Amino acid sequence: MIEIAASSQSPVPSVIFALVSLSAISVVVLLILRYYLPLRTTxxxxxxxxxxxxxLPASMVLLVPIDLASSALADDVDARGIWLQPGALRVSWRVTYWLTFALTWFILPILAEYSDSGYREPQAKLLDSLRANAQYYAIVFGSGALGFIYVLISYGHFSSSLKSTVMALAYCWGLVLVIYLMGHGLVAIPRRLLRNANVSDRLRRIQSRAPAVYEKMNDAEMDLEDLELQVAELSRRKGGSVSLFQDWVEELVDMTNLPESQPGRASVVRGSGNQSPLPNVITEKYLADLTRRLIRAKHARSRYISEWNRLLQDAVETQAILDSAASKRLDFGKSSPQSGSRFWDRHTPLTPYTRFLLHYHLVPYIQVATGIVLFLASACIIWSELVKGLLPQLSVIRYSVVHHQQTDKGQVGLAGQVIAALWMVYMCAAALTSITEVKVWRGRALVRRNTAHESAFWYASQVARLSVPLTYNFMTFLGAIYKRTVFYDFLGQLIDLTPLGEWFDALFPAFILLPVCATLFGLYGRVRRVFGFGVDVLDDDDENGDGSGRSYGTASGAWREGRDLIERELNGTSAAIRGRRADVASRIASSSSPVDGSGRRGAPVLTIPGSSGARRDGAGPTTPFGTSPTPGGGGPVAPGRKPLANTSARRAAIVLDSEEDEENFLEAWGHRFKNTVETFDTPKWMRDIGQGIKKPKWMGGSDSGQEGSRGSNPDVGRWFGGDGGQGRIRL
Structure with a gap:
């Protein structure tokens, strides 16, 4: 049992503070949900x-400092922090842990597959979700059975073996993810701050990311158009098996953006004469799969359009900061609410001059100072992870939290609680930031006000999964004081129940050096380039800055291409081209083209006009983050407009043009050297070598020393019966 020092101080103020803090955490969580999800329609x-x-994970940041202070009350009443009774702490930890456990391993995975299922009926969606999670639960229960046998043999009692097995295995799996993700984030966060302090380098990285984001946006739109084509062809089928699912098909048609008067637009755009991908017999499983793929494609398109708009906004703002160096005035322009700008950008008391001082002079120094502080904090966390198993007295975090060292047990006051909360917040930020940078399957991403339901469930499950291991891992930094806490009595004893669990908890965190070194020295990108892996990994040193592993010519060619893409988008050229292509495709689709026997129109050849032609049509400039004001324009945020041609050819042309205009040093030197060698004239003294040496008559020489045609080419053929220099040999 835990011994709590007797005190006459009432815990009522601490209870009130804890309730107010939980209410504040609730408001913050609601604001986060509102940022990523529309609350009214969700x-x-x-x-x-x-x-x-x-x-629940956010409340653990509050529970850990309270548990530390309650387990080691300071002798000075004024130095005591927020503390609670052991019974209240035990109930809080039990409710928090088991709710988090149920959400992580059962509720969120089932609901995620339920929301991703394409079936219409709730019962069918639930059965589909259980089938999708069957393999996941088979692995979980198989690992649990093996762990239960080991714990039962080691511990010898059945009463606590099952609970300890479940809690220890869940902790070990979460600790593996925490160490990897936190190791990456501890390096990536301060390095990103230090890099962004240089405005010109930040603009160059934004431009380097533009080609990859633009290509992904166009690919997402092409994939969505392919699925819309299938839905359009499906809607034209009358009778047969389709009649059994007529309501379902009509719902799919309502989800698409293709007008009913232009059902063949996608086929015209793609220009393919392939047969219809629809099966002869339409089944419920096929419609469910088509619905799932259509929903995913719509969210993928929304994700990359949002990412492209955000990249344009960052490029415009960064370029404005650079340009303000001459005029000493900075004005980002008036932002519309639809552009995705922040509230404080639309309602700011700053003048153009004070805004220039803030963004051009003050913000870079703040970023450098914050980056240095976070770099030192990362070093302290990594050092504490390395020494906590063998030399816990050398932990830096321990001395920053445990302030009162007059007694052997140590005490934690209010200042120690605040510092402990800050350490936990930074560790959580390092781990959770890495989650958003991982290129996961299914294209999961957090999109402002339009996050897919399955993505929201997945990210929430990862937050819940990492909370308990990260919390307990932080408490192990504090030496022997954490063993007197309620949380150790509830969870730590079960982890340390067997020698394997105790050694794993003490030594495995030292492997944090692997992700730290891999991120610090850019190991991910080097491994990918050497072995040619086609997977997306965490890599801040990628040439293109997007972690995609795709190469767009040289590193300089990537940012040149991105610069051209951004300039064309902001000047309205790209929007005018896309708008003209959309109009041409619409006219072709609605024209009376011949129809083959299968009921499909033949795919004509679509002529794509150039940018100059698009400008002659009167397409005016677009706003940076909106649609074109002219009828022919259609920016990337316009839902009805899509780039209707393959953009890889245009991108290749851009790269070739940029490489022809600006060559690097080695290419220019190679071209000059080649031209010099090819135009090199042989010196006369080299041509006169051998002119003073007379050849004998039997080799075709002459007495006068002048060589005729036979003197320059010895008449060896006469030896074999030739005809004297005519090039023929007589046999």
Whole structure:
């Protein structure tokens, strides 16, 4: 049992503070949900579990300092922090842990597959979700059975073996993810701050990311158009098996953006004469799969359009900061609410001059100072992970939290609680930031006000999964004081129940050096370039800055191409080209083209006009983050406009043009050297070598020393019966 020092101080103020803090955490979580999800249209089965999946881990940041102070009350009453009774702490930890456990391993995975299922009926969606999670649960229960046998043999009692097995295995799996993700984030966060302090380098990295983002946006739109084509062809089928699912097909048609008067637009755009991909017999499974793929494609398109718009906004703002160096005035322009700008950007008391001083002079120094502080904090966390197993007394975090060292047990006051909360917040930020940078399957991403339901469930489950291992891992930095806490009595004893669990908890965190070194020295990108892996990994040193592993010519060619893409988008050229292509495709689709026997129109050849032609049509400039004001324009945010031609050819032309205009040093030197060698004239003294040496008559020489045609080419053929220099040999 835990011994708590007797005190006459009442815990009522601490209880009030804890309730107010929990209310503040609830407001913050609601604001986060509102940022990524529309609260009014989001179903309750998503909002409630996702809210608790974020609220419970955030409450652990409050529970850990309270547990530390309650387990080691300071002798000075004024130095005591927020503390609670052991019974209240035990109930809080039990409710928080088991709710988090249920959300992580059962509720969120089932609801994620439920929301991603394409079936219409709730019962069919639930059965599909259980089938999708069957393999996942088979692996979980198989690992649990093996762990239960080991714990039962080591511990010898059945009463606590099952619970300890479940809690220890869940902790070990979460600790593996925490060490890897936190190791990456501890390097990536301060390095990103230090890099962004240089405005010109930040603009160059933004431009280097532009080609990859633009290509992904166009690919997402092409994939969506392919699925819309299938839905359009499906809607034209009358009778047969389609009649059994007529309502379902009509719902799919309502989800698409193709007008009913232009059902063949996608086929015209793609220009393919392939047969219809629809099966002869339409089944419920096929419609469910088509619905799932259509929803994913729509969210993928929304994700990359949002990413492209955000990249344009960052490029415009960064370029404005650079240009303000001459005029000493900075004005980002008036932002519309639809552009995705922040509230404080639309309502700011700053003048253009004070804004220039803030962004051009003050913000870079703040970023450098913050980066240095976070770099030192990362070094302290990594050092504490390395020494906590063998030399816990050398932990830096321990001395920053445990302030009162007059007694052997150590005490934690209010200042120690605040510092402990800050350490935990930074560790959580390092791990959770890495989650958003991981290129996961299915294209999961967090999109402002339009996050897919399955993506929201997945990210919430990762937050819940990492919270308990990260919390307990932080408490192990504090030496022997954490063994007197309620959390150790609840979870730590079960982890240390067997020698394997104790050694794993003490030594495995030292492997944090692997992700730290891999991120610090750019190991991910080097391995990918050497072995040619086609996977996306965490890599801040990627040439293109996007971690995609794709190469766009040289490193300089990538940012040149991105610069051209951004300039064309902001000047309205790209929007005018896309708008003209959309108009041409619409006219061709609605024209009376011949129809073959299968009911499909033949795919004509689409002529793509150049940018100059598009400008002659009167397409005016577009706003940076909106649609074109002219009828022919259609920016990337316009939902009805799509780039209707393959953009890889245009991108290749851009790269070739940029490489012809600006060559690097080695290419220019090679071209000059080649031209010099090819135009080199042989010196006369080299041509006169051998002119003073007379050849004998039997080799075709002459007495006068002048060589005729036979003197320059010895008449060896006469030896074999030739005809004297005519090039023929007589046999």
């Amino acid at each position: 179903p309750a089965y998503l909002l409630v579990p996702v809210f608790f999946a974020l609220w």
